[in-house]
Amino acid sequence: MDRELLKKTMRNSISEVLEKMFFLPLDFSEAGTPGELWEDPAAADLMAVRLSFAGPFSGSLVFLIPRKLGVDLTADFMGVEKDAVPPEHVEQTVEEILNMIAGSTFSILDDQAVYELGIPESTSAQQALAATSSPRGAVFQGVDTLDSRIALALVGA
Amino acid sequence: MAYNILIVDDSPPMRAVIKKTVKVSGFNVGQVFEASNGKEALDLLRREWMDLVVSDHNMPEMNGLEMLEEMRKDELLRSVPVVMVTTEGSRERIEMFRSMGIADYIKKPFTPEEIRSKLNRIMGESENGPGAVEEDDEELDF
Numbered sequence: 001m002d003r004e005l006l007k008k009t010m011r012n013s014i015s016e017v018l019e020k021m022f023f024l025p026l027d028f029s030e031a032g033t034p035g036e037l038w039e040d041p042a043a044a045d046l047m048a049v050r051l052s053f054a055g056p057f058s059g060s061l062v063f064l065i066p067r068k069l070g071v072d073l074t075a076d077f078m079g080v081e082k083d084a085v086p087p088e089h090v091e092q093t094v095e096e097i098l099n100m101i102a103g104s105t106f107s108i109l110d111d112q113a114v115y116e117l118g119i120p121e122s123t124s125a126q127q128a129l130a131a132t133s134s135p136r137g138a139v140f141q142g143v144d145t146l147d148s149r150i151a152l153a154l155v156g157a
Numbered sequence: 158m159a160y161n162i163l164i165v166d167d168s169p170p171m172r173a174v175i176k177k178t179v180k181v182s183g184f185n186v187g188q189v190f191e192a193s194n195g196k197e198a199l200d201l202l203r204r205e206w207m208d209l210v211v212s213d214h215n216m217p218e219m220n221g222l223e224m225l226e227e228m229r230k231d232e233l234l235r236s237v238p239v240v241m242v243t244t245e246g247s248r249e250r251i252e253m254f255r256s257m258g259i260a261d262y263i264k265k266p267f268t269p270e271e272i273r274s275k276l277n278r279i280m281g282e283s284e285n286g287p288g289a290v291e292e293d294d295e296e297l298d299f
Contacts, residue, residue, distance in 0.1 A: 016266060017266045020266045020268065021265075021266035021267070021268070074170060077170060077174060078170055078173055078174065079177065088169075089169060089170050092168050092169055092170050092171075093168075093170045095168065096168040096170060096171050099168075099215065099244055099265075100244050100265045100266050102244065103215075103243070103244020103245055103246055103264075103265060104244065104246065104266070106246065106247070107245075107246020107247060107264075108246075110247075111246055111247055111248050112247065112248055112249070113247060114247045114249050114250055115247070117215050117244070117245075119167070119215065119216075119217050
């Protein structure tokens with residue numbers, strides 16, 4: 001699969017989900033690795049979600065987002081105060097964000113193909129960061145928001 | 158007449174957002190029920206009268222398509238209108254939903270306005286009987 005086409009598709013999907021449903025203004029980063037996106041990924045208090053997929057090609061999508069931004073997005077999405085958001089709702093919202101990005105990515109990529117999507121699962125940031133450094137090669141897309149940074153990576157099976 | 162609505166999605170925040178949208182959609186909402194997968198939804202459907210089901214597809218235990226199949230086999234449930242609200246975007250999958258007789262299809266991400274307008278159309282039609290998918294529905298053109 002063409003890496004540039006994948007990156008372009010991932011960018012379109014991120015925009016569609018985060019701008020349309022979460023009203024989050026964003027720009028795309030040229031960073032090619034988590035280390036280039038966050039000064040110290042280990043200190044960024046990242047939440048991570050992984051979703052596997054199978055179809056014309058298979059692998060998984062990994063989404064990384066600072067916990068503070070996850071709380072902000074969840075509060076806005078549900079229309080509640082930030083202090084009133086239970087941690088499990090933050091986790092579930094971030095999982096749903098990746099679910100929507102995945103569906104959007106594959107329908108933009110090829111709407112004739114059927115990709116079976118797994119259930120998005122929260123994972124440790126450490127594992128997710130390791131996955132984005134897969135020797136099989138991950139397609140990494142960083143995103144700058146007004147005051148934060150997030151990332152989506154596609155890891156081949 | 159107040160309509161009972163069942164929202165089926167494994168994501169509680171997504172159920173909450175759809176529920177809020179349904180409640181402000183302008184039509185007369187009776188009770189809003191929630192289920193986190195198709196199996197729970199079928200249990201509820203067999204116990205409570207529902208006028209409309211709004212369902213995700215990609216869920217653990219029983220997905221939306223499997224739930225639809227079970228509903229179509231059941232004489233009492235086969236005429237309940239189902240709106241699929243899902244990330245699924247492949248033509249083949251959408252055709253499959255349509256062949257199972259869904260009332261409409263909404264792709265995630267959606268805006269509250271999209272949900273409102275679809276539900277208003279379906280519930281308007283259901284005054285005269287459950288609606289069928291419009292063949293030239295622009296939402297299905299990718």
